[in-house]
Amino acid sequence: MPAPRQARPNIVLILADNLGWGELGCYGGGALRGAPTPRIDALAAEGARYTNFNVESDCVPTRSALMTGRHPVRTGALQSVPAGLPQGIVPWERTLAQQLSDAGYATAMFGKWHLGDKEGRYPKDRGFDEWYGIPRTTNESMFMEAVGFDPSVVEPPYVMEGIKGQPAEKRELYDLEMRRRIDGELARRSCDFIARHSDAEPFFLYVPLTQMHFPTIPHRDFEGRTKKGDFADSLVEMDARVGEIIDAVDAHGLRDNTVFIFASDNGPEYRRPWRGSAGMWTGTYHTAMEGALRVPLIVRWPGKVQAGAVSNDILHVVDLFPTLSRIAGAALPDDRIIDGVDQFDFLVGQQDTSSREGFVYYIKTEMRAAKWRDWKMHFVWEVEPNAGANHLETPYLFNLVQDPKEESDVNSTQGWVRGPIRKMIHQFQESLRDFPPVPPGAPDDYVPAKR
Structure with missing residues (x-):
């Protein structure tokens, strides 16, 4: 049975794309990377920062693990696949959004999905009441300007929008200019969703941003901001977009009753000239090096999660599924293996160590x-x-x-x-x-x- 509504917090989960462990100021980067990140650093000071949070090898596997609580070797969501080919997770898989929706949460996703690009597999079919974003990945924004691109054999990519129970619709062509604008629009829609649901909690807002995935280019408003190049400008933009969503939560009086999570899906981008940093670790995503596994994780939950805490205990992205399900009062499926472990007691200080070794x-x-x-x-x-x-x-x-x-x-x-x-x-x-x-x-x- 779901917990009483007033006892359940809102959940905001922001997922950066290919943000390495060494990029943020609170993880040793920031100004050293030419890009101060004051908003995310402040979030870490107000919440807990985890230095041993682990993910899967690249975008699709991590997003599958997040949504299902199962390692991708179980779900078959192993890699990025071009449009028009079978991809993502089958409808039999139960998503985190379905868990929370069935528990009485309003749900929305604004951003990159990468777990299915046809009717029946879009976010609006998998537990989200509303969705705006891209079904696959950001490098598709480069297609139209690529040498020899032929739209008769490869359909141009689009930003899409979908409402639960209705067909998804194409909105904007996802070209390089839209690639620059998209995270600003994701933040705007996120703030609007928070405003619309501020008096009707609880809600689950999932915001998988497109930064810092290649091509790592900023919104025109941030272009040249750092004088350190596109990558640093994009990192500053990402910090600002996170800050906009934090401000919306706080402005509507939801701060104390919102679990606010910021994380990354993978280790740093490895493609030059957009190469990222894993800080003290070796490697990038698409490897088994520690720089691929460890990414930032910050959790703010006033009165529950100790402000300023730092932990090096092992956590894994699959753990978010059972942990957030427990917070929402949703029972776990009992007809399949769930690899994630419930970390609620660890997060709120009821036990000293992680439940995972x-x-x-x-x-x-x-x-x-x-x-x-x-x-x-x-x-x-x-x-x-x-x-x-x-x-x-x-x-x-x-x-x-x-x-x-x-x-x-x-x-x-x-x-x-x-x-x-x-x-x-x-x-x-x-x-x-x-x-x-x-x-x-x-x-x-x-x-x-x-x-």
């Missing part, structure tokens, strides 16, 4: 690494995307506290760690055998066999 890490269907407590074991070594995957005869083992750059194998001196890591892997692989994954590209009517 580790996790397995896949890129597509290949297990690349496993992380447990202070250690990570690599089975496939690839520091740079497309550098060539080296399948290791003897896996590398790193102590991430002693060696954050992952340079010194400790198999010989700390080999005892292989035991608990191997047990964790064995349990996960047994669960894949007991509950076979959804195959990539499965049709809409796919339903796993009952077990």
Whole structure:
């Protein structure tokens, strides 16, 4: 049964795109990256900052994990797919938005979806009352100006809008100028949604921004703002857009009864000239390096989450599904494996440590690494995307506290760690055998066999 409405907070979840661990001021970047981030830094001071929040290998897998609480190797949402091909999550998967909608929340999404680009799979079909944004990804904005682009074989991308129960509609052509404008429009619509629902809480607002995904170019109002180039201007813009949404929550008197979450979907952008930073960690997304796994996570919930707290305990993006479901008073599905663990008690200080000790890490269907407590074991070594995957005869083992750059194998001196890591892997692989994954590209009517 849902909790009484007045006891349940609003939830605002902002997800940056390819924002590395080392970009924000509160994570050691900011002015050092040519781009102060005062609004997000202030959010971290008012809430808790987590330095060991982990995600999946790239955009689609992380968004699938966020929405379902399940690792993408289970959901079949393994990678970005061009328009016109089967993609995203099958309707059988239950989304976080469906969880909260069924619990009585008004729901809206403004931003990048990347989990299905046809009727039946758009956000408005998957638990969101309203949606405005892009069904796939930002680099499509470059198509129309690309050499030899042929609209007869590749449909130009559009920003779309959808209302629950109605067909989605195309709005603006997603070209490079719209790419510059889109995050401003996402913030504007977010503020409007907050205003419309300020007297009718609770609500769930999901804002997956497009910055800092390539092409990383800012709104014209922010162009030249830093004098440090497009990337720094875009980072300043992103900080300002987050600030606009914070201000809307606070201005409507919702601050104390709103769980405000800011996170990133992946490690830093690796494509030049838009290369990002993972700070003290090595690597970018599309790898199993720590720079791919760790991204910013900030949670503000006045009176519940300790202001100014910092934790290096392991959290994972799949944990948001059960944690936010509990906050909303929504029961978890009992007919499938949920990989996420409920972190409510940890977030609000009712327990001192995370409820998670580790996790397995896949890129597509290949297990690349496993992380447990202070250690990570690599089975496939690839520091740079497309550098060539080296399948290791003897896996590398790193102590991430002693060696954050992952340079010194400790198999010989700390080999005892292989035991608990191997047990964790064995349990996960047994669960894949007991509950076979959804195959990539499965049709809409796919339903796993009952077990």
